[in-house]
Amino acid sequence: MDHTVFEVGVAIGLIALAGLISAKLRFSVIPFYILVGMAVGPHAIQWWHIDLRFIESAPLIEFMGRIGVLFLLFYLGLEFSVGRLIKSGRSIAVGGTIYILINFTLGFLFGWAMQLPIQEILIVAGITTISSSAIVAKVLVDLKRTANSETEMILGIIMFEDVFLAVYISIVSGLVLSGSSSFGGVALSAAIALGFMLFILVVGRKCVPLLNRLLRIRSNELFMLVVFAGLFIVAGFSETIHVAEAIGALLVGLVLAETEHMKRIEHIILPFRDFFGAIFFFSFGLTIDPLSLGGAVWMSLGAVVVTLFGNFVAGMWAGRVAGLSPKASANIGLTIVARGEFSIIMANLAKAGGLLPIIQPFAALYVLILAVLGPLLTKESKAIFGPLDRVFKFTRSYNKRKQAAPQEP
Incomplete structure (x- = not known):
């Protein structure tokens, strides 16, 4: 504990250095934060007899990273209503x-x-199904896409995933940890998760006039304390009923976006979002053991290919159902391709259940690859969609000509 402040200071310095390098290279900053966390994490090797492993301060940095997820999702919620x-x-x-x-x-x-x-x-299916809400939120904000038509669908899928996660973890944990799972318990978990989200959304909207009055506080200090209290209480309570705390933060943001104080809240939250959000990705890197990744390379690459295909098809289909353009639909699949915190939760469940040891390095490498590819694919979605759009136009034109051509007797 004597060196905790110094270790946290060095961690912040390394995060800043990673940010400067990414800005110089004009590349997404998220992979740099993760990689520098891996380089100095508890599993990393010593560099030239200098031990930069953040063993003592890792739990504190991990907690600060959790706060970062809350601010990222809270800010994303503020951009909507x-x-x-x-x-x-x-x-x-x-x-x-x-x-x-x-x-x-x-x-x-x-x-x-x-x-x-x-x-x-079942564990692998869970790892490959749930996208990272933290990475998705960070990318949407960084690329200024919160006002895009497809972002509502992206947000909705994130929330829908959380209901699925609550049910799925209940089933799998029962099978893996105890060998059985109660149908009643699973149904109850799903009902509680869905009911809590609907309650916050519906009741929160009706309470907007009351919130407008309560937040008419002149002092910025008191205003910030009240907003933060609401954010952490709701997010913390949601975790106690098995709804991801990040989703609780998103719900608070969605409710406060309806109030007349939205712009003031947004202005206050920005520096906290950026600071703690960067620490989250760094802390995520701390959990990855680079030396354990080699044995899972081919399995991870195969899963990445499957995920890229599945996300693109799902995004195009979901966008079409919602009446979005092909370009917006493609953006859905490319934006939510990143995997992160929820995949690691599933891998930890496998470890607790004594399953095959390949699951941990597989999940770590799979998540790392998609954490790098996800922001890159989202940023370059226009270039990726261009060639596909020409194929779509050719197919539509060919079908029209075929339908217009006279039928042979």
Whole structure:
């Protein structure tokens, strides 16, 4: 504990250095934060007899990273409103179902093709199905896409994934840790998660006039304390009922976006979002053991290919159901391709259940690759969609000509 402040200071310095390098190279900063965390994490080797491993301060940095996820999702929620999300409720439910079904099915088949036991297959399917809400939020904000037409669907899929996660973890943890799972317990977990989200959205919207009055506080200090108290209480409570704390933060942001104080909240939250958000990706890197990744290279690369395909197909299909353009639909699949914190949770569950040791390095390398590819694919989505758009136009033109051509007797 004597060196905790110094270690945290060095960590922040390394994060800043990673940010400067990424800005110089004009590349997404997220992979740099993760890689520098790996380089100095508890599993890293000593550099020239200098021990930069953040062993003592790792738990504190991890907690600061959790706060970063809350601020990222809270800010993303501020960019929207409950009204807009409710209007898109049906298309979001359909789009979320499409996304989960496609990616879960492909993940399950991939695990089966790898000839894994059934419990490991279920873990692999969970790892490959759930996207990283923190990385998605960071990318949307950095690329200034929060106002895009497809972002409502992206947000909805993130929330839909959390309901699925609550159910799925209940099932898999029962199978992996105890050998059985109660149907009643699973149904209850799903009902609580969905009911909590609907309660916050509906009641929060009706309480907007009251929130407007409560937040008419002149002092910026008191105003910030009140907002932060609400954020952490709701996010913390959501975790106690098995709803991801990040989703609780998103819900608070969606409610406060309806108030007349939205711009003031946004202005205050920005520096906290940027600071703690950077620490989250660094802390994520601390959890990865670089020396354990070699044995899972081919399995991870195969899963990455499957995920890229599944995400693109799911995004195009979900966007079409929502009436979005092909370009916006492609953006959905490319934006939510990143995997992160939820995949690591599934891998930790496998470790606790004593499953095959390949699961941990597989999950770490798979997440690392997609954490790098996800922001890059999102940034270059226009260049990626260009050639595909020409194929779509040619196909549509060919079909029209075929339909217009006279039928032979």
